[in-house]
Amino acid sequence: MTEYYCVMTFHSTHHSLIFEKELKKRGFKIKLMPVPRQVSSSCGTAAKIPCNLRDDIISICNEENIEVDEVHKIEQKNTKNWFERFLSS
């Protein structure tokens, strides 16, 4: 089974921190993470966001002057092996 999540990248770490603050204030469930390797060879900070809220989140960024670089859709392979599945079932 494949699942998807979206990753938003920024031009600076500072903007990713403002992003986290502003969106948490508005009750969004987002999480900061390192930029996924398949997206870029840079080593900045990105945010994991739900894909369906993408447009809402981008408009909040515009409102708050948070410079968004790109939004990527990432395929999340279900890599759990039988043991992990057993544990989480």
Added chain:
Amino acid sequence: MKNKFKIIFAGGLIGIFGAVLVFVGNPVNMGICVACFYRDITGALGLHRASVVQYLRPEIMGFVLGAFIIAKLKKEFKPRGGSSPLIRFFFGFFLIVGALVFLGCPLRMILRLANGDLNAVVGLAGYITGIIIGIRFLKIGFTIGRSVNQPKIAGYSMPIISIVLLIFLFIAPSFIFFSESGPGSYTAPIIWSLAAGLLIGGTLQRTRLCTAGGFRDIILIKDFHLMWGLIGIFIFSLIGNLILNPDNFMIGFSGQPIAHSEHIWNFLGMVLVGLTAVLLGGCPLRQTILAAEGDTDAVITIFGFIAGSAFVHNFGLAASPKGVPQNGKIAVVIGIIVVLGIAFMVAKENQRKRKLSKEAKGGKVSV
């Protein structure tokens, strides 16, 4: 899980080669040291005349060319730049001042730890402190700015410089200096150094391993990925040392190779390194890989390392096993003050700009 093995493997490769390169001729506890190697290259070019630390270390050229080749193959080579080049130059300059007072970049700090040098524990405490201070500045608004695309040829700077340096190494013209004694005279065979450099450079391009990023990501976003790489360096270097160089292994403060026990200055030197590394977005090792991928700002940072190394030795700031000279202490304090000052002013300016552009959009206008 797969990713975790990959990053531990990448760190392990550095750790093992760190031990192997000592075994085949590099100075003890200095199988790989990015700051020291730039310092040696600076000396070989005659930009400083400390006769004991002059050699064109092929490991550096290996890092660059290994990362360049892989980045090219994977289509990740991207000429870019223009994000505060001058500020980066000064940060690079002062990073080296801190590193040469501690006697090592963060990578050598880990290799020293893995060989029982407890002075590196003091350095590590300073490094983490510097990183925490740097993160505070990221939080209040410090940013080094965004980079834009650059002409292709600019992106090739570092690979071309590396090839020229390799040519100098092979034909050894009379204007290149080679140490006859001291750490600069302890050298692994060129082919070993270059092969290790190429392998490590390529691996680091894939994994983005960074000694500053490891700690930054834990503190900032509670992500342990890069830290596993650092643990890999430590463990494999420890194993490598115990197998290949058991006579050099010794736990303690005194009598450690190319090290001193002035705790305050080991600590403050690495505070300066940690602070500048976080503000620059990467330690010297990572800057080298970025430069190879076409990041011209990282090249400027490396020019900062080279200028810094030249001044450190010309002004007699560098520490030695005898200790830290008075001038070196003053330089570290000045470095910390200057870097904090720059970071503070950039952060304040960004706060002001953000406020102004918000008001211009009609966000919070108070009449």
